[in-house]
Amino acid sequence: MRARELAVEYPTVTPDDSALDAARLLADQGLPGLVVVDGRRRAVAVIPGSRLVRQIVPPHVRDDPALARVYDEPHADRLAAKLGDRSVAELLADERRTLPVVGPDATAMEIASVMAGARSPVVAVSDDEEHPERGAVIGVVTAAHLLNRLLPG
Numbered sequence: 001m002r003a004r005e006l007a008v009e010y011p012t013v014t015p016d017d018s019a020l021d022a023a024r025l026l027a028d029q030g031l032p033g034l035v036v037v038d039g040r041r042r043a044v045a046v047i048p049g050s051r052l053v054r055q056i057v058p059p060h061v062r063d064d065p066a067l068a069r070v071y072d073e074p075h076a077d078r079l080a081a082k083l084g085d086r087s088v089a090e091l092l093a094d095e096r097r098t099l100p101v102v103g104p105d106a107t108a109m110e111i112a113s114v115m116a117g118a119r120s121p122v123v124a125v126s127d128d129e130e131h132p133e134r135g136a137v138i139g140v141v142t143a144a145h146l147l148n149r150l151l152p153g
Contacts, residue, residue: 003111004104006149007125007139012037015044015089020081022088023052032121032142035099036088041136043124045092046099055091056080103129104138108149111141 012035013022022034026049033048054062056079061067071079100118102111103126115123121143128135 001108001149002104003102003106003125003141006141006145008145010035010140013088015087015092017088018084019086019088019091020084023083026052035122035124035137035140037137042134043099043101043137046120046122047091048121051091055083099124101126101132103132105129108146111146112150115143
């Protein structure tokens with residue numbers, strides 16, 4: 001089975017979108033990560049859900065998780081609301097992770113190899129076989145979808 005057959009529609013965000021809106025999209029749809037595309041729908045990056053969670057947790061709490069106990073729910077909500085002050089582009093500037101992209105004729109094992117190498121929960125499928133990174137995103141293959149295809153009956 002080829003990438004074009006495995007690819008599913010997937011919500012995307014742009015660098016100009018609000019980080020809070022991106023986090024809501026991820027949460028509301030139960031996504032493992034978000035695909036960031038430019039104005040021509042070319043893959044820019046992936047933002048794993050864990051990165052959005054990381055943006056909510058103050059650095060001193062990440063360094064010492066025992067400190068998390070002192071945060072009550074209202075305070076945690078205020079920390080999460082601060083995502084509204086940031087854009088997706090700002091999240092990408094913190095730690096850019098290039099979105100793995102394959103062409104439409106990539107095999108399931110090629111997709112698995114790219115996904116494993118990038119440690120990404122999603123791989124974008126481009127409409128350009130020769131230069132996938134230059135093509136428009138036609139869909140995405142998630143780790144769950146790929147495992148459904150690869151695991152024995």
